[in-house]
Amino acid sequence: MKNEAIENNPILTLANVSKNFGGVVAAKDINLSLYPREVFGLIGPNGAGKTTLINLITGVNKVDQGTIKLNGEDITNRPNYYRARAGITRTFQHPHLLQRCDIETNLFLGIDLANKKNAARDIEDREYLDMLLDRAGLNINLSHSIGKLAYGQQKLLEIVRALLTHPQVLLLDEPAAGLNQREMERIDKLIEVAITKDAAVLIIEHRMDLVMSICDRITVLNFGNQIANGTPEEIQSNPVVVEAYLGRRHNA
Numbered sequence: 001m002k003n004e005a006i007e008n009n010p011i012l013t014l015a016n017v018s019k020n021f022g023g024v025v026a027a028k029d030i031n032l033s034l035y036p037r038e039v040f041g042l043i044g045p046n047g048a049g050k051t052t053l054i055n056l057i058t059g060v061n062k063v064d065q066g067t068i069k070l071n072g073e074d075i076t077n078r079p080n081y082y083r084a085r086a087g088i089t090r091t092f093q094h095p096h097l098l099q100r101c102d103i104e105t106n107l108f109l110g111i112d113l114a115n116k117k118n119a120a121r122d123i124e125d126r127e128y129l130d131m132l133l134d135r136a137g138l139n140i141n142l143s144h145s146i147g148k149l150a151y152g153q154q155k156l157l158e159i160v161r162a163l164l165t166h167p168q169v170l171l172l173d174e175p176a177a178g179l180n181q182r183e184m185e186r187i188d189k190l191i192e193v194a195i196t197k198d199a200a201v202l203i204i205e206h207r208m209d210l211v212m213s214i215c216d217r218i219t220v221l222n223f224g225n226q227i228a229n230g231t232p233e234e235i236q237s238n239p240v241v242v243e244a245y246l247g248r249r250h251n252a
C-alpha cells in the first residue's frame, strides 16, 4: 500500500487513551492517528491490548481516560451504533456471522445496522458487491448458508461485509489468522478498495510478512503500553520490539 505522504488531517485520533479491566492494564496512554489512505499496523504479543483498542474505538468498551475523535468530532462517549453510522467498521478475530442465516442476509446486516437499508440493495451496490466478492475470490451462491463456507472464506466475507458499508475507518482484527496463502493474498486486494475510497485501515496481525508488506506505519503494544511506533523498517530493527515480540516469535 505504502502511501506517499501524510498531507491530510487525521480521520481518527486517540489521545491518552487508557483502559483497565480490574487489575489488568489493557491500554495505557495510547496516542495514535489514522490518516486517509494509510494502512496502519497494530502488533504485539497475545494479551497486549490490540483487540481492546478496537473495542474502545468502536465503543464496545468505554475508555477510562482519554479522547477519541473522528474527523475532529469527539466521539469518546458516543454509543457504538453512532460510531458505526459515522463510518467506523470492524471485523472480528473470529468471524461474527449468523450461522443459521444465508450469506446474503449476513452481508447486508452491516449496512442494515448502519441504517443505510434502502441504499444497500440497489444496482450500484450489487455491482460493488460483485467487485468485492471477486477480489475476495469468493465465487459463491448468496442463498447458501454461511456453514457452507470454509473458515478462511468466512473471514474474507466479513471484510466484504465491512466494505459494503463504505467505511471511513476499517478496523481488521487478525484477518489472516486461519487463512491459507492464497486466501491471505486476497486481503491486500480488499484493503486496496478501502484505500482508493480515502479510508484509513487499521490492521491487527501476527503474520509479519503481511504486516511488513502492506503497512505504512506500525505501533507495537506490550502489556497495554505503546512500546514503539514507526515504519516497518524501523519496527523490524527496533531492539525493544525484537526483545518484546519479534525475537520471541522467531525463536518460537
Ligand SMILES: Nc1ncnc2c1ncn2[C@@H]1O[C@H](COP(=O)(O)OP(=O)(O)OP(=O)(O)O)[C@@H](O)[C@H]1O
Residues within 6 Å of the ligand: 021, 024, 025, 026, 044, 045, 046, 047, 048, 049, 050, 051, 052, 053, 093
Ligand atoms: N472484557 C474484558 N474483561 C476483562 N478482561 C479483558 C476484557 N477484554 C480484554 N481483557 C484483558 O485485557 C488484556 C488485553 O486483551 P486483548 O484481547 O485486547 O489482547 P490482544 O492483544 O488482542 O491479544 P491476542 O493477540 O491474543 O488477540 C488481556 O489480559 C485480556 O484478558
Ligand SMILES: [Mg+2]
Residues within 6 Å of the ligand: 050, 051, 052, 093
Ligand atoms: Mg486480539
